[in-house]
Amino acid sequence: MGYMGNKGSVSISMTLYQSRMCFVCSHLTPGHKDGAEQRRNADVYEIIRRTCFASVLDTDQPRTIPCHDQVFWFGDLNYRLNMSDSEVRKLVAQKRWDELKNSDQVRFLCYVCF
Template identity: 65%
Template sequence: GSVSVSMSLFQTKLCFVCSHLTSGQKDGHRERRNRDVSEILRRTKFPSATDAEQPKTIPSH
């Protein structure tokens, strides 16, 4: 899982992501980490300040 924060500081958009990913070098661990990161990037959405805007995602920062 992860915890994410999105904010603007003056004219700069910032996004911080803290996540706990599978550790280790055993078979499948790297694939699991990559899959988890992809899922975090895909599913994390930040509500917009106005209803007219689409929610921001991590890559949109």
């Protein structure tokens, strides 16, 4: 997509029976310094904004990523847990999965994007 340098995505749209599916593979901004999470989120928003599908055979085919029934997003997303390594290890040892999920950066992004 040009502006994103070596970050970006490849997306495929298809309909299987009555299910409209989209597969996205992306490489997002890395890092854990201040602002890195916002840059990853900006990468995702830009991928969603700029991805457009066209079909000459099926005029009912979705045109954008969010228009699909199911979206599968893969790749080097670089999202992290918002806590220290020692805290993560402690919670894993205690099997406190809900606390880990609550600090997952991807969890917050999913509510905003779709």
